[in-house]
Amino acid sequence: MNQRVVVDPITRIEGHLRIEAETEGGIITQASSSGTMVRGIEIILRDRDPRDAWAFAQRICGVCTLVHGLASVRSVENALNYPIPPNAQLIRNLMIAAQYVHDHVMHFYHLHALDWVDVVSALKADPKATSELAQSISNYSKSSPGYFADMQKKLKDFVEGGQLGIFANGYWGHPAYKLPPEANLMAVAHYLEALSWQREVAKLHTIFGGKNPHPNFLVGGVPCAISVHPDHPGRGKGPHYRGGGGATSVDLTGLQKVKDLITQMRDFVDQVYVPDTLAIASFYKDWAHQGEGVGNFMTYGDFPANGMDDPASFMVPSGVILNRDLSTIHELDMNAADHIQEYVSHSWYDYSVGKDQGLHPYDGETTLNYTGPKPPYEHLDVDQSYSWLKSPRWKGKPMEVGPLARVLMLHARGHEQTRELVNMTLRTLDLPVEGLFSTLGRTAARTLETKVIVDAMSGWYNQLIANIKAGDVRTFNDKLWEPSTWPKQARGVGYMEAPRGALGHWIVIKDGKIDNYQAVVPSTWNAGPRDPQGQDGPYEAALKGQALHDPKQPIEILRTIHSFDPCIACAVHVTDPDGEELVKVKVL
Amino acid sequence: MNAMDLLLWSRGPGLGIAIGIFLFGMVLRLFEIYSLGRKRDLAPARTGGEGSGWRTMFTRSVPDRAQFKRSPVVFTTGYIFHIGFFIVLLFLLPHIELIRSISGLSWPALPTPVVDLIAVITLIALIVTLIYRIMDPVRRLLSTFGDYLAWTVTFLPVLTGYMAYHHLLFDYTLMLALHILSVELLLVVFPFTKLTHMVTLFISRWYNGEWFARKGVAS
Amino acid sequence: MTASLQKGINALREVLDAPIASYFSSCVRCGMCAEACLFYTETKDPKYTPIHKVEPLRRLWEQEYTLTGRVKKMFGLSKPVTDEELEEWSPLVYDSCSQCGRCSMVCPVGNDITYMIRKMREGMAISGHAPEGVIGATKRTIELGSPMGIKLPALQTQISKQEAETGLTIPIDVQGADYMALLSSMEIINFPEYLGALAKIFHNAGVSWTLSSEAFEATNSGIQIGVADLARDIVMRIVTAAEKLKVKSVISPECGHAFTALRWEGPNLIGRPYGFKVVHILELLDELRSAGKLKTTGKESEALTYHDPCQIARRGGVVEQPRRLLGDVAADFREMSDPGVWNWCCGGGGGVSANDRAEHLRLTAFKRKKAQLDALGVETMVTACANCRIVLEEGLEHYNMNVKVVGLTELVAEHLVEQEAGK
């Protein structure tokens, strides 16, 4: 039986995304990914002060709340050839890293876990056995039987209260849930632990950026003057001394807090996140063969040691892997007109050169032209335009970006810790290396890179402290601050590895104002629609061939889609090939 | 329209319109004045008048002592409100920032409480000026609607600025918007009232100084 | 609108120029000019505030020469200038303004109000709003040659008398003399000693000079009433005579407005520079003095002071010369308060003395001079303007003050070192 499956809304993501999929005999033959919300930020950015752009761009996303702000700042700095002080670079690295750790853990527990963890099943767990399970995989301190009993009671009270709130209507009891009750209880406990933990570690952004979400950034450095002075003795008194009453939040207390937060992050990753990933994955090894996607992977690289002009100093290298071939890494050029291009053949945009041509972001255009059905509608015409996302391509090829691409790139480039972690994981799960190209591999890669990044944080922190001790407290370079010092025309690209993948902002500056601004975001690479050649985007490709156990409970779709950690608003419905809706599918 | 909209309007289109009208008006006024021309003086001068013209532009700011004694109130309040107005205008940091953003020039600011005190003194001087204008027979006779309008539009920016700083009457946002609007009103009214004296007095003093100097008198 | 008003307004349109436009644009109605005007200070009547006296002119300027005024006029929002108004303003423009120029010195924005009143009189006179007395004087000047109606025979009589008194020849119509002297009719009638004094001084100093039978009268009522066309005719008589005699310089006599008319306005009235220089007699005396050609002996012992005629000091630039001359001849010179360019007018300049209707006001204004003199306690007041002299004497008499008024030239002449006579 042929069915068209449409899912709308997909929850536990950022934004609004919709997927329509053809199925044949319960197997997806073609999926179409559609972003259903647009704000026109690129249009809004025109004619504004490039120094302000980060704040606008940052609001592209409140989850990966840092990345667009930083990419924007880097694009302006690249355009103006604007160097920043080493301390600013270190603080940015720390902030990016903190974003990764925070975001990946939250994704795992709060956005992704409920695809694998049956909350209701946890009620049946034996707290003592749960404690034993927990202690067998980690030395995390909160693992006593009493702790799990309390947690279970809390859950029980909640469920018995009859009002399930955010847990309402979950497909609890679906056969695809494979975890034993004890593992479910442990995961639910860690769901709550992670909520409280993330609240804490977000404070690293607050110290340097003033708040989280949406910490502040600055073209030319970071907006957090360091208020310690090498020549003066410390001060502080009494039991009521609160600290932090200094001139800025980056004072002695603040820096000590940063150090504590790094420890807190590392402890949680080591003792909870990594063990939980491995423990849960061991029950879902079949997912190491599903949801692969396009098989092409791309990274831009990030975490510079010597500034953005020295890609060789990046901790995460850049490159392109084609057709799973880890032995050949292709170099990419962000400025080359034929490398990165965006297509709109299936998007609700117009190009002045015609809808079938690709445009490099410098020449990119944002002209809204909705041609879809008038709401309320049941389905989209996926042969025509069907998304507010464009289709970015590298040399005409679709690319998957994100944790898996990075881990593969680190692995292929010989990053030792990554290799160890990957090997350990494959060994533990008893999987071949091909198991990485999958939904499970994608989720595991996210965990592994979190470990790599959290381990690197101390190094940047120590370097920052060493600089301060040596008397270097510079955080901002004011040389090119005034627009009067700028060339009449300039253009640049700011790129970074966002938690969800390669992110680039291209800016064209004219007379001190933004002439054109184009952001090509990770979820556009992954969730974008088909291109003029009919090549699927990664989401679409990853869903192709997926078997649905029960089209009414397509948990499989959510697992694969969530493994990408979508950062857009989407929706999926199920309709028949003629467009007539058969059934609306409930998705967990 | 809420207070923030009003503020944004006043800082945006409002300011553009006001500065536009101001400059339009002032350029027009200068054309009006100079288009009337002036005949060349054929009488041989004792001394060249130009230098004295320039000098009088400044010396006329200082009154003759005897003259000062005759109208101490006018002189004193006049001095205070003019100097006070310009200190507040030129030495309050936000104003310096405004000037910097338009012209690129800047200089150190005075501490805000000092400017605040000067604003109060300026307001008092302006009020005394108004009372004197109403009470004194000469000023009452001379005064036109334009004089009271000019007084009002001069008084309002200082008053609203003071009120905004002290959060009087309305919340700061609205008060700041009103302050900026009052300045814009000043700019709009400026070219069409006696406020033009701020510019034309230099022309007048030059003519006067030059005329007297040709006759050998330092005016 | 009557034809005369039409003419008047037309005249005002003609005289409105950039300085006046600037002055009106600058006026802040501060009223400080009132305190500079003795007609206000002695009456405390606000209508005598100088800038108020040109209000019709201001309105006309606004209506004719500004965009806002034109717009207002188009919508009928402005009051037109009428005969009634000008009539009302006549006493303000003529009776209460001696053109002394003091207000022009104090105006903080630099307005030359005196200049504006002078220009305003052009419109007032031509539209028939000048006072009878001034009209009469002007008529006499034009028709008879002098405001007091003096003709050549009268002068000749005085010349003979002075020749007899001094034993010196008073040259007349001498071609190629260095200096041509002028007189004011006041001098001819009331102070003929001035002529004798000149003869003595020039004789002693060896200056070649002459009078002209065609143009001996220096005063110019055209300037006072404010009709440029008439003033030009009057000036032209002197220019013609001087150029005919080919003199190098013309000496303006002890008369304030005559100096202004000849020295400062004349070339502008006739539209070309003169072929000769114009000097005031005090300037010449001071020149001779510094050249060592003016030797005096003995000094007046009684206390005396000097009254600066407005047109000679403030509006003429002759301030230091009289003081140097007095230094040679006076032992007890006392400076009045507000001396030099800050002097107070006698109250009769600018045609006020010829204006019968203004007599009461003029005498009221004289209180200022009275107060100055009272404070000084001198017996003699020296001055260098025949008109001032007359006005001062009338004022002194009116207030029963025992102060003598003398002309500076005569005083100098009295102290000349005598040389052999009858050269």
Place this chain on the structure above:
Amino acid sequence: MRDETLLDTLKRRGISRRGFLKFCATTASMLALPPAMAAEVAAALGKVRRPAVIWLSFQECTGCTESLTRAHSPSIESLIFDAISLDYHHTLQAASGHAAEEAREHSMKQDWGNYLLLVDGSIPLKDDGVYSTIAGISNLQMLKDAAAGAAAIVSVGTCAAYGGLPHANPNPTGAVSVSEIIKDKPIINVPGCPPIPAVLTGVLAHYLTFGAIPDLDDLGRPKAFFGESIHDRCYRRPFYDQGKFAKTFDDEGARNGWCLFELGCKGPTTHNACATTKWNGGTSWPVQSGHGCLGCSEPDFWDGGSFYKALSTPISPVTGAAAAAVAIGAAAGVAIGLANRQTKAAAKAAHQKATIADLEK
């Protein structure tokens, strides 16, 4: 559980009366109520029931939700478990697709007239709202449907409260705030980009405690949190008064915590609780870290000129207007100058030489 009072819930969770007293005292403090009101808070909280809450996300970036997860007191988990019943929330809820929509519809039906509706994101009105749809339904339609049964609406974040970023010039999608659409329900605006979580939880606590919306200012914001400007409560305010200003982001002034006015701080015209509540459990806040306030809790703050230009400067350059004005002024000046010259020339032409006869009227 829906009928259980908050006191019951807390008791069941083993919280003592002292604990409840403490809870009430801290709640009163958070709501900026006088300490004596703690007893009233206690009495009220002893009776309230958990209200159903439906959270709709429209043109948003999820920053508001992320912010809520950073709430410290009460934390999001205690909020979800103890205080409210969060029945629909895209980012947090387990269910997707139709199941999610069904949960929303069920909750709306069951609590019709009583639930709290929370909205983040603006609503695009242009072109029939095609710029943002959920389940094929335009945001406008979904908002209207959900608002009809709400007891009150909380507009979370500046986008929902005032239109926010999508509303910024040139507003390509015709985005508007909730209050532009819904006119017949009490609306509490909790602006901020994102809003301070404590403010949002405080508003919910107030609603829970008193069953009514708090006192609002003329922009619909709770006065307790938005009553004062950032500037007035700023720890750097003394430097403003002393005239000590950071000139760049990294000079001695910046390191000594001087006032950021010159660097574009919008604190004086921004009403929010950042300076007192601070961010992320009192860790810091933008000005304390060293960046000026962006003014994010005010309407149209995106169009308020550069974030780095002082509040007293023009939003847009005035040079263009100035040049145009000078040019027009000069043109008009030339015109009136010519007219003036013509008038004068005419007067001169009309001049008839004056004679004595003219003097007599």
Place this chain on the structure above:
Amino acid sequence: MNGLNGIGVKVVHVGGNGNAHAVLREIEARLQLLVEKGEEGSIDLSGLPLMPEDYDLLEETLGEGEVVAEVHSLGPTRIHETGIPGVWWVTHYNSDDEVLAEFIEVAWCPEILLTPEDDVKDGLEALRARLFELNPKSPLGGAPSLDL
């Protein structure tokens, strides 16, 4: 290298804002009320922005008293009597030891330290229950009653 101890630190304070004086005045007024009329009251310190200098001044002026107490419920609450008897410093923390609220209480004894009457009643029952467990035959055992 990663230690902070090596960094010499200048803590720059921005100076008090005078609010400490206002608080001290209010304490004085409340203390007078307590003495004269027995009225108790408290001041919410988070309602006023206090700079570190203001805290210093408050602490220095009030001094340290004799009583220190800690309540553990929903996180700790720390209480100490200041050097001015009758003036108590009450700080509520959450379980992460972050300050939730801070009060100056002017009272004979801070309210949170007093045992709630209901708790005493519950306590009496609980004690009787325990006694009964120890010795079911005691005259009080088995028949716990609040009537006593």
